[in-house]
Amino acid sequence: MRKKEIFENIKRKKSFLCVGLDTDITKIPKHLLSTEDPVFEFNKQIIDATLSLAVAYKPNVAFYESLGADGWMSLKKTIDYLNQFKDDVFTIADAKRGDIGNTSKLYAKAFFETLDFDAVTVAPYMGEDSVSPFLSYQDKWVVLLALTSNKGADDFQNSVLINNNRLFETVLTTAQTWGNDENMMFVVGATRAEMLTDVRKIVPNHFLLVPGVGAQGGKLEDVATYGINKECGLLVNASRNIIFASADKDFAIKAKEEASKLQKDMQKVLEINNLI
Amino acid sequence: MRKKEIFENIKRKKSFLCVGLDTDITKIPKHLLSTEDPVFEFNKQIIDATLSLAVAYKPNVAFYESLGADGWMSLKKTIDYLNQFKDDVFTIADAKRGDIGNTSKLYAKAFFETLDFDAVTVAPYMGEDSVSPFLSYQDKWVVLLALTSNKGADDFQNSVLINNNRLFETVLTTAQTWGNDENMMFVVGATRAEMLTDVRKIVPNHFLLVPGVGAQGGKLEDVATYGINKECGLLVNASRNIIFASADKDFAIKAKEEASKLQKDMQKVLEINNLI
Numbered sequence: 001m002r003k004k005e006i007f008e009n010i011k012r013k014k015s016f017l018c019v020g021l022d023t024d025i026t027k028i029p030k031h032l033l034s035t036e037d038p039v040f041e042f043n044k045q046i047i048d049a050t051l052s053l054a055v056a057y058k059p060n061v062a063f064y065e066s067l068g069a070d071g072w073m074s075l076k077k078t079i080d081y082l083n084q085f086k087d088d089v090f091t092i093a094d095a096k097r098g099d100i101g102n103t104s105k106l107y108a109k110a111f112f113e114t115l116d117f118d119a120v121t122v123a124p125y126m127g128e129d130s131v132s133p134f135l136s137y138q139d140k141w142v143v144l145l146a147l148t149s150n151k152g153a154d155d156f157q158n159s160v161l162i163n164n165n166r167l168f169e170t171v172l173t174t175a176q177t178w179g180n181d182e183n184m185m186f187v188v189g190a191t192r193a194e195m196l197t198d199v200r201k202i203v204p205n206h207f208l209l210v211p212g213v214g215a216q217g218g219k220l221e222d223v224a225t226y227g228i229n230k231e232c233g234l235l236v237n238a239s240r241n242i243i244f245a246s247a248d249k250d251f252a253i254k255a256k257e258e259a260s261k262l263q264k265d266m267q268k269v270l271e272i273n274n275l276i
Numbered sequence: 277m278r279k280k281e282i283f284e285n286i287k288r289k290k291s292f293l294c295v296g297l298d299t300d301i302t303k304i305p306k307h308l309l310s311t312e313d314p315v316f317e318f319n320k321q322i323i324d325a326t327l328s329l330a331v332a333y334k335p336n337v338a339f340y341e342s343l344g345a346d347g348w349m350s351l352k353k354t355i356d357y358l359n360q361f362k363d364d365v366f367t368i369a370d371a372k373r374g375d376i377g378n379t380s381k382l383y384a385k386a387f388f389e390t391l392d393f394d395a396v397t398v399a400p401y402m403g404e405d406s407v408s409p410f411l412s413y414q415d416k417w418v419v420l421l422a423l424t425s426n427k428g429a430d431d432f433q434n435s436v437l438i439n440n441n442r443l444f445e446t447v448l449t450t451a452q453t454w455g456n457d458e459n460m461m462f463v464v465g466a467t468r469a470e471m472l473t474d475v476r477k478i479v480p481n482h483f484l485l486v487p488g489v490g491a492q493g494g495k496l497e498d499v500a501t502y503g504i505n506k507e508c509g510l511l512v513n514a515s516r517n518i519i520f521a522s523a524d525k526d527f528a529i530k531a532k533e534e535a536s537k538l539q540k541d542m543q544k545v546l547e548i549n550n551l552i
Binding site: 022024060062063065066067068069070072073076094096097098099100101103104106107109110113114115123124125126127128129130131145148149150151152153154155156157159160161162164167170171174216 | 298300336338339341342343344345346348349352370372373374375376377378379380382383385386389390391399400401402403404405406407421424425426427428429430431432433435436437438440443446447450492
């Protein structure tokens with residue numbers, strides 16, 4: 001999917017919501033556990049319930065990987081199901097991979113071929129040759145970690161270098177020599193919304209994937225104030241607040257209600273910014 | 277496995293060799309492709325051939341993941357096979373994972389429970405709470421990326437901070453407040469052997485996992501000169517040079533020959549340093 005199409009979907013759905021499929025088998029409704037593949041069955045019902053409200057879905061690979069080969073089967077079924085709506089939703093494997101070139105090439109194969117995701121999250125620590133194999137795929141995206149939503153982001157990402165830039169700013173600047181705003185996005189946590197001003201100085205046109213709204217404490221209004229651009233430029237992720245809104249048989253209905261609240265708030269943001 | 281046991285194995289086998297199971301299905305001998313699980317069959321024969329010469333094995337998870345659920349089955353069979361020799365070899369999942377706390381917890385579960393590895397490689401970019409869930413397992417290890425063997429290491433890892441330390445040095449220093457030399461090791465590439473002097477100033481007692489000898493150009497003698505400590509403190513990884521020494525039916529014999537050459541060089545290093 002190209003940037004233009006992402007923005008078209010945002011305008012059509014009046015939403016820049018990304019639903020995080022952090023599908024924890026210990027938290028899904030009990031009645032699903034007797035189905036053949038409870039994780040996929042849960043995801044399918046969440047997707048069906050939220051499809052009109054979300055422009056992106058982001059399975060968190062750790063939750064699948066922790067179940068071994070079975071988890072990978074559930075992940076495969078989930079992306080195959082999402083790909084029935086290929087023009088309608090952008091798909092992100094939240095995997096935070098990154099290794100030397102010949103190995104990153106295999107990770108790219110895993111997420112762009114074996115599993116046909118539009119995008120994968122990548123960690124920048126190992127530099128250009130760990131990221132570039134993901135950029136060699138047409139119409140696929142790297143979502144590079146810049147400033148994450150967790151406390152640990154202060155350990156290194158906020159460190160100041162001798163050139164007076166912080167590490168995450170150097171990552172943003174350097175990464176622009178590797179790709180462009182048609183094949184790269186950046187992760188910037190909603191818990192650090194005020195820093196989106198600094199981020200936008202460096203990457204005015206890139207899409208940003210913003211986790212941390214909801215359970216982690218980030219506020220949508222702040223993210224929009226500091227981060228929005230002329231093509232919206234934001235995919236705001238919500239996971240637990242939506243998918244675990246209820247642990248009962250009404251989980252999909254409750255998930256839709258939560259997604260709908262966020263969509264309405266996002267519609268206001270888009271209207272205020274004259275984007276719809 | 278504890279540090280003392282790793283050193284005992286090093287002295288007994290006169291080797292600090294780690295065999296990297298970067299098992300590329302496009303490179304394994306053709307006659308194996310008709311077996312039920314060619315990747316596992318290849319690994320099994322490599323393990324059998326090199327078990328007396330190596331103290332550690334390190335499957336590179338990307339190679340398995342690129343094959344989807346089938347690859348995860350092969351990885352599971354490989355670690356289960358290795359765990360028949362639990363006191364004899366240290367096992368490392370080369371996965372380079374790392375995410376916010378609740379997600380890293382699931383990655384830890386994947387590699388320490390679903391797959392019973394001794395250690396997993398972790399990327400430091402997201403800081404303490406992305407690493408600490410791996411450290412909560414008794415007798416399990418985090419192998420944290422510090423200074424990697426690839427060209428891209430210069431993009432960020434070698435960046436100088438305002439305190440005049442390079443980023444990888446800050447990672448080494450900071451990580452010591454999270455764990456200790458009984459549950460953490462660090463990745464330092466053999467292609468930067470001279471920098472092991474700087475690394476050893478910060479982490480004199482930790483084991484280092486050193487990739488990059490062989491195919492990537494690093495030299496064992498240099499690694500030993502700059503990196504060895506009183507408990508050896510080195511696990512030197514070799515992958516392609518050993519496992520793909522031959523693409524024919526003699527692949528295991530040739531792998532053993534290559535591993536044996538490295539073991540003999542390592543024995544000399546251990547003798548010169550009065551460790552055996």
